[in-house]
Amino acid sequence: MPDMKDEDIRIGVFICHCGSNIAGYLDMEELSEYAEKLPHVTFVQRNLYSCSEAGISEIKKGIMEHDLNRVIVASCTPRTHEPLFRSSCAEAGLNPYLFEMVNIRDQCSWVHMKEREDGTDKAKDQIRMGVAKAALLEPQEPIMSDVQIRALVIGGGISGMTAALSLANRGYEVVLVEKEKNLGGMLNQIYKLAPTMTDASALAEEKIRAVTGHPNITLFTGSKVNAAQGFIGKYQIDIETESGIKKIDFGVILIATGASVYTPEGLYGYDGQRIITQLEMERLLKKGLDQGIKNIVMIQCVGSRNEDRPYCSRICCQTAVKNAMLIKNQIPEAKISILYRDMQMYGVENEELFRDSKAKGIRYINYDSVQPPEVESDKVRVYHALLGREMLLPADLVVLSTPLIAHEDAVEISQLLRISIDENGFFLEGHVKLRPLDFATDGIFLCGSAHYPANIREAVAQGLGAASRASIPLSQGSVVVEPIISVLANEDACIACGLCVALCPYGALEIQKTEKGEKVHVIDVACKGCGCCAAACPQKALDITHFRDRQIFAVIEAGGAEAQ
Amino acid sequence: MSKQFKPKILTFLCNWCAYAAADSAGVSRLQYPPTTRVIRTMCSARVDPVFVVKGLKSGFDSVFVGG
Ligand SMILES: Cc1cc2nc3c(=O)[nH]c(=O)nc-3n(C[C@H](O)[C@H](O)[C@H](O)COP(=O)(O)OP(=O)(O)OC[C@H]3O[C@@H](n4cnc5c(N)ncnc54)[C@H](O)[C@@H]3O)c2cc1C
Ligand code: SF4
Ligand code: SF4
Numbered sequence: 001m002p003d004m005k006d007e008d009i010r011i012g013v014f015i016c017h018c019g020s021n022i023a024g025y026l027d028m029e030e031l032s033e034y035a036e037k038l039p040h041v042t043f044v045q046r047n048l049y050s051c052s053e054a055g056i057s058e059i060k061k062g063i064m065e066h067d068l069n070r071v072i073v074a075s076c077t078p079r080t081h082e083p084l085f086r087s088s089c090a091e092a093g094l095n096p097y098l099f100e101m102v103n104i105r106d107q108c109s110w111v112h113m114k115e116r117e118d119g120t121d122k123a124k125d126q127i128r129m130g131v132a133k134a135a136l137l138e139p140q141e142p143i144m145s146d147v148q149i150r151a152l153v154i155g156g157g158i159s160g161m162t163a164a165l166s167l168a169n170r171g172y173e174v175v176l177v178e179k180e181k182n183l184g185g186m187l188n189q190i191y192k193l194a195p196t197m198t199d200a201s202a203l204a205e206e207k208i209r210a211v212t213g214h215p216n217i218t219l220f221t222g223s224k225v226n227a228a229q230g231f232i233g234k235y236q237i238d239i240e241t242e243s244g245i246k247k248i249d250f251g252v253i254l255i256a257t258g259a260s261v262y263t264p265e266g267l268y269g270y271d272g273q274r275i276i277t278q279l280e281m282e283r284l285l286k287k288g289l290d291q292g293i294k295n296i297v298m299i300q301c302v303g304s305r306n307e308d309r310p311y312c313s314r315i316c317c318q319t320a321v322k323n324a325m326l327i328k329n330q331i332p333e334a335k336i337s338i339l340y341r342d343m344q345m346y347g348v349e350n351e352e353l354f355r356d357s358k359a360k361g362i363r364y365i366n367y368d369s370v371q372p373p374e375v376e377s378d379k380v381r382v383y384h385a386l387l388g389r390e391m392l393l394p395a396d397l398v399v400l401s402t403p404l405i406a407h408e409d410a411v412e413i414s415q416l417l418r419i420s421i422d423e424n425g426f427f428l429e430g431h432v433k434l435r436p437l438d439f440a441t442d443g444i445f446l447c448g449s450a451h452y453p454a455n456i457r458e459a460v461a462q463g464l465g466a467a468s469r470a471s472i473p474l475s476q477g478s479v480v481v482e483p484i485i486s487v488l489a490n491e492d493a494c495i496a497c498g499l500c501v502a503l504c505p506y507g508a509l510e511i512q513k514t515e516k517g518e519k520v521h522v523i524d525v526a527c528k529g530c531g532c533c534a535a536a537c538p539q540k541a542l543d544i545t546h547f548r549d550r551q552i553f554a555v556i557e558a559g560g561a562e563a564q
Numbered sequence: 565m566s567k568q569f570k571p572k573i574l575t576f577l578c579n580w581c582a583y584a585a586a587d588s589a590g591v592s593r594l595q596y597p598p599t600t601r602v603i604r605t606m607c608s609a610r611v612d613p614v615f616v617v618k619g620l621k622s623g624f625d626s627v628f629v630g631g
Contacts, residue, residue, distance in 0.1 A: 107589075115597075531609060531610030547605060561623060
């Protein structure tokens with residue numbers, strides 16, 4: 001159809017009133033009279049609601065009765081309504097990519113409510129631009145690609161084990177890769193779990209037993225992913241195991257690599273003996289505390305919520321309150337003070353734990369970050385920010401609540417798989433609200449503390465959620481990709497400089513040997529059509545379907561012209 | 565000047581962020597001057613510098629890239 005003769009192009013323009021949402025602010029009659037005069041436009045119709053059943057059937061009727069081969073709907077936003085109108089075109093026998101939408105509501109009538117004349121002029125320009133694009137549209141076919149029915153889970157902590165079990169129980173083959181000799185992650189170092197106060201080791205053992213005994217799970221401990229390429233449906237992964245490199249293909253990947261605990265070297269006299277972290281406190285509790293310890297001071301936000309690490313680690317307040325309660329269980333007469341900036345005790349159970357701890361006599365003292373506590377040989381000096389005076393607290397043991405920080409492997413994994421990390425080094429989801437367990441790259445999902453400090457409940461919920469997301473392509477067996485992609489429009493022009501390959505955020509380009517020498521090759525299922533390659537190519541060898549250079553040029557030209 | 569200058573601004577908006585933001589400005593009925601002419605792209609990275617030049621040559625007074 002690119003070579004369709006000019007006179008064969010028959011564009012239908014449907015202009016929507018959207019009740020009074022558009023018709024109340026723009027001159028609809030003027031718009032339709034104007035559209036009729038535009039090149040290639042053979043049919044113009046106004047609809048009360050184009051997306052209603054009546055509106056849709058008018059569009060289909062228009063296509064068939066007037067033999068339209070391009071359709072424009074001037075109405076709301078393509079972000080919500082383009083799929084609907086595209087499928088209406090398809091139902092009337094027109095390739096859905098011969099449809100173009102013009103936004104005259106969200107970005108016109110609604111934002112120029114008091115400027116009827118200028119708003120109408122803008123709508124005319126936008127319709128003229130849409131017509132210019134429509135004339136140059138080309139039919140596209142959806143791209144289908146097979147999915148390897150196998151999942152890779154990286155990280156064998158609680159979130160990774162939960163995700164692996166969930167997928168395996170649905171019947172999918174799972175490979176679980178854990179860097180350490182043992183599964184369990186942080187759970188292995190914790191004594192009891194707030195808020196239920198159950199044994200961390202019991203939970204770990206239960207999960208480990210289920211994972212190791214599962215017929216659908218292949219486990220590689222002491223192992224790491226050390227090479228990766230591919231895209232959703234076909235990720236080719238090299239796993240470095242204790243018995244050599246294993247090359248395995250996967251349809252989907254889950255990241256569950258957790259986080260590490262910050263070691264407060266140089267802060268508050270940290271020595272790992274008398275001045276310790278909460279993680280070291282867990283170990284002492286596990287062993288059983290020395291009954292000689294009578295006075296304990298905990299300091300919150302050590303190394304967090306500061307310039308280097310501006311974030312709240314969320315789990316350390318819960319951990320401090322939990323450990324204070326557990327100390328009380330072992331040494332009932334112990335005096336415990338928790339020096340805090342803000343107590344992060346969200347959720348019903350945590351609030352209850354917090355209240356109980358106060359009832360048990362645990363003291364909470366608010367300090368200001370500009371005047372932090374000072375740890376001395378047998379006491380802690382703190383300026384009580386609420387009372388406005390200094391206090392001296394005897395201390396046999398000082399416990400520092402340090403944050404979870406991004407795992408040291410996060411950078412390497414993000415580079416291997418081309419997935420994003422945030423300014424604190426944690427993995428970054430595709431969208432905060434809409435895609436919280438997905439990466440922007442299709443077919444890769446995340447859960448647990450790898451994303452952001454999580455407690456067990458959140459890590460488990462996210463593990464189940466990520467497994468559920470990952471099972472969508474696995475159960476479908478194939479993926480359909482929007483055919484708005486990069487194409488090597490001028491093969492001769494490509495000099496294989498590799499600039500586009502380096503820039504592509506999705507790993508969708510590679511240099512290949514061809515009969516004409518080395519040329520770039522587009523992996524169409526991996527391409528998202530962002531177009532940065534086409535914009536950057538110094539040779540103008542690449543183009544983007546549906547957003548081709550010549551289409552955009554035509555739209556710019558039409559937009560710059562004056563309405564007649 | 566007797567006639568007020570009304571510029572015509574060629575506006576490229578990324579489908580996923582700036583275009584969505586312009587839509588939500590509409591949903592909130594935020595009013596702004598009707599001087600923009602919008603081209604939606606799948607990413608602001610699609611905007612080839614040549615498009616900017618083309619816009620200025622085609623009669624636009626300025627070019628805005630939102631992404
Ligand atoms: C001191 C302390 C006390 C806590 N107390 C509680 C509590 O009482 N209640 C509660 O709900 N939560 C508590 N938590 C939080 C809890 O530890 C986390 O919620 C939980 O561990 C998160 O699980 P995860 O699977 O996401 O990560 P992790 O447990 O960190 O597991 C990640 C796993 O991935 C592996 N890994 C990392 N990189 C790689 C790689 N490149 N390749 C392969 N494998 C890799 C790691 O070795 C590890 O086994 C506490 C945390 C701390 C630090
Ligand atoms: S959870 Fe508490 S101690 Fe940890 S960073 Fe947040 S506020 Fe500070
Ligand atoms: S940037 Fe252009 S010339 Fe360079 S490899 Fe990519 S397509 Fe070829």
